[in-house]
Amino acid sequence: MSDQDSRTRSQSVADTLRERILAGEFAPGTRMQEIALAEELHVSRTPIREALRSLAEDGLLDYAANRGYRVRQFTARDIVISFRVRAAMEGLGCRLLAEQGLTEQQLQRLDAILQHGDELLANGDYAANEYAQWRELNRSFHVALLKFSESVLLKKIARDAMTLPIVNHGAFHWYRPEDFRRSHEQHHMIVKSIREHDGERAEWWMREHIRAAGEIVAKHL
Amino acid sequence: MSDQDSRTRSQSVADTLRERILAGEFAPGTRMQEIALAEELHVSRTPIREALRSLAEDGLLDYAANRGYRVRQFTARDIVISFRVRAAMEGLGCRLLAEQGLTEQQLQRLDAILQHGDELLANGDYAANEYAQWRELNRSFHVALLKFSESVLLKKIARDAMTLPIVNHGAFHWYRPEDFRRSHEQHHMIVKSIREHDGERAEWWMREHIRAAGEIVAKHL
DNA sequence: GGTGGCGCTATTGTATACATCTTTTTCAAT
DNA sequence: ATTGAAAAAGATGTATACAATAGCGCCACC
Numbered sequence: 001m002s003d004q005d006s007r008t009r010s011q012s013v014a015d016t017l018r019e020r021i022l023a024g025e026f027a028p029g030t031r032m033q034e035i036a037l038a039e040e041l042h043v044s045r046t047p048i049r050e051a052l053r054s055l056a057e058d059g060l061l062d063y064a065a066n067r068g069y070r071v072r073q074f075t076a077r078d079i080v081i082s083f084r085v086r087a088a089m090e091g092l093g094c095r096l097l098a099e100q101g102l103t104e105q106q107l108q109r110l111d112a113i114l115q116h117g118d119e120l121l122a123n124g125d126y127a128a129n130e131y132a133q134w135r136e137l138n139r140s141f142h143v144a145l146l147k148f149s150e151s152v153l154l155k156k157i158a159r160d161a162m163t164l165p166i167v168n169h170g171a172f173h174w175y176r177p178e179d180f181r182r183s184h185e186q187h188h189m190i191v192k193s194i195r196e197h198d199g200e201r202a203e204w205w206m207r208e209h210i211r212a213a214g215e216i217v218a219k220h221l
Numbered sequence: 222m223s224d225q226d227s228r229t230r231s232q233s234v235a236d237t238l239r240e241r242i243l244a245g246e247f248a249p250g251t252r253m254q255e256i257a258l259a260e261e262l263h264v265s266r267t268p269i270r271e272a273l274r275s276l277a278e279d280g281l282l283d284y285a286a287n288r289g290y291r292v293r294q295f296t297a298r299d300i301v302i303s304f305r306v307r308a309a310m311e312g313l314g315c316r317l318l319a320e321q322g323l324t325e326q327q328l329q330r331l332d333a334i335l336q337h338g339d340e341l342l343a344n345g346d347y348a349a350n351e352y353a354q355w356r357e358l359n360r361s362f363h364v365a366l367l368k369f370s371e372s373v374l375l376k377k378i379a380r381d382a383m384t385l386p387i388v389n390h391g392a393f394h395w396y397r398p399e400d401f402r403r404s405h406e407q408h409h410m411i412v413k414s415i416r417e418h419d420g421e422r423a424e425w426w427m428r429e430h431i432r433a434a435g436e437i438v439a440k441h442l
Numbered sequence: 443g444g445t446g447g448c449g450c451t452a453t454t455g456t457a458t459a460c461a462t463c464t465t466t467t468t469c470a471a472t
Numbered sequence: 473a474t475t476g477a478a479a480a481a482g483a484t485g486t487a488t489a490c491a492a493t494a495g496c497g498c499c500a501c502c
Contacts, residue, residue, distance in 0.1 A: 006286050006287060006463085007286060008286050008287070008484090008485060008486090009485075009486070010485080010486090011286065033452095033453070033454090034453075034454070035452090035453075035454095043486080043487090044486055044487040044488070045454090045486095045487080045488085046485080046486050046487065046488090047485080047486070047487095049271070049454090049455090050270070050271070050274060050485095053271060053274055053275065054274065054278065057275065057278035057279075058278075059373055059374065059377060065227050065228060065229050065232070065454090065455090065493095066227060066229070066453085066454055066455075066492085066493050066494060067453085067454080067493090067494070067495095068453070068454065072373075077372070078372065078373070078374065081317070081372050081374060081375065082374055084313060084317075085310070085313065085374055085375065085378065088309040088310065088313055089306070089309065089310075091309075092305055092306065092309050096302070096305075151298070151299065151302050152280055152293075152299070153280065153299065153302060153303055153306055153381065153382060154302065154306070156280060156381060157306065157378050157381065157382075160374060160377065160378065161374060161378075227493085229454090229455060229456090230455075230456070231455080231456090252483095254482095254483070254484090255483075255484070256482090256483075256484095264456080264457090265456055265457040265458070266456095266457080266458085266484090267455080267456050267457065267458090268455080268456070268457095270484090270485090271455095286463095286484085286485090287462080287463050287464065287483085287484055287485075288463090288464070288465095288483085288484080289483070289484065443502105444501105444502090445500105445501085445502080446499105446500090446501085446502095447498105447499095447500085447501095448497105448498085448499085448500095449496100449497095449498085449499105450495105450496085450497085450498095451494105451495085451496080451497100452493105452494090452495080452496095453492105453493085453494080453495090454491100454492085454493075454494085455490105455491075455492070455493085456489100456490085456491070456492090457488100457489085457490075457491090458487100458488085458489080458490095459486105459487085459488080459489095460485100460486080460487075460488095461484100461485075461486070461487090462483100462484080462485070462486090463482105463483085463484075463485085464481100464482085464483075464484085465480105465481085465482075465483090466479105466480085466481075466482085467478100467479085467480075467481085468477100468478085468479080468480085469476100469477095469478090469479100470475105470476090470477090470478100471474105471475090471476085471477100472473105472474085472475080472476100
């Protein structure tokens, strides 16, 4: 869903509920009832209904006609598959980017992100509050690549595969210092491959990068 | 969006509009205005709004807050990428199915579809009205595999990648007799590979199968 | 005591009225 | 004539009333 500019109440409600669901506030199977949510969020049922519909399309809720919405159950298998999907999709994205080439401006943007990572590594401080920075750094890297792909489909799919409760929330808490280093080195290799128009390697490195992240998550399933 | 049982007006409207958009009835950029559609389809704005939101999530419409919905423009590149996405996703699906194995019942279902194809080939009548049968046959084959994967994510993504105007509507009209034959043989190879638990080959054949279809479409871009 | 149907209640689906925002048109001033 | 603001028209966003459906408990009946 491509929005632009101002936000409506429906969108705000959708964002709020999405965050709360991803944070694990609602147990799987919990009914999301319109009236209760409307009262809690101080809006009418209309924006609630539209938000719930969006969340269902995102795959976060199950819907049955005349029976409403329930929080979806995600199995360990769902999580594992989501990483394989991401590996395939973002890998494909990297291959396309390498084949078609990036503008100087886009490469500079990636370099800036890489440099930021270099600095974080140099400081070598992995205290709890650093996790947030790494997560944001990682997110901006992947989002930037997706954005450069200029394919609505790729962006949408990658988003779908990243929007899962456990994955979205946790993940980096399980990284050891060497995992951060390795992950960052892979970011470098990905950009290098794209810059050299080596689609094969760009795809391979991105797949390997996401596969590694998936393995760490899978261990803590 | 997982529905079940009865259909609501919102869903009917969404289906109707989806079909009409996929059939190319509305030129890209056309505004989809709620009041006009409501009057045309003899329902209130409410189900129209919900349908439009669904179609936007499907990627068929663009949305801007307070400015409504427009029919999305699909570029030739979008179409090409959609086939590469499908190749990657359905290929992954086949690999998973081969790895985990299918039940006897599921294999029988696939065999039934293959046999139906054998019969169509044997008759060798490629008249215009046969296209519909081939399309349905092909659709049921791919849908069955997706369904067996038991991954909401894979199903959703494959659906996203198949829901494009040109692709959904045409495609088979451009097939020559030998294309039908080759396509059907690939179906056989895919099932054979899955049955033998050869994930590598199952994925390869599915990728090749979709890649070939993509090339035919690309020629007529 | 179990089962099946009936009706009540709670919840969702739809229509419509009202609020807000966007866009167009009008009209005056330069 | 052109530009700009302001008002009016049209469209979307939100709230609410009403309709329809599903879920539940009760009671009769077997």
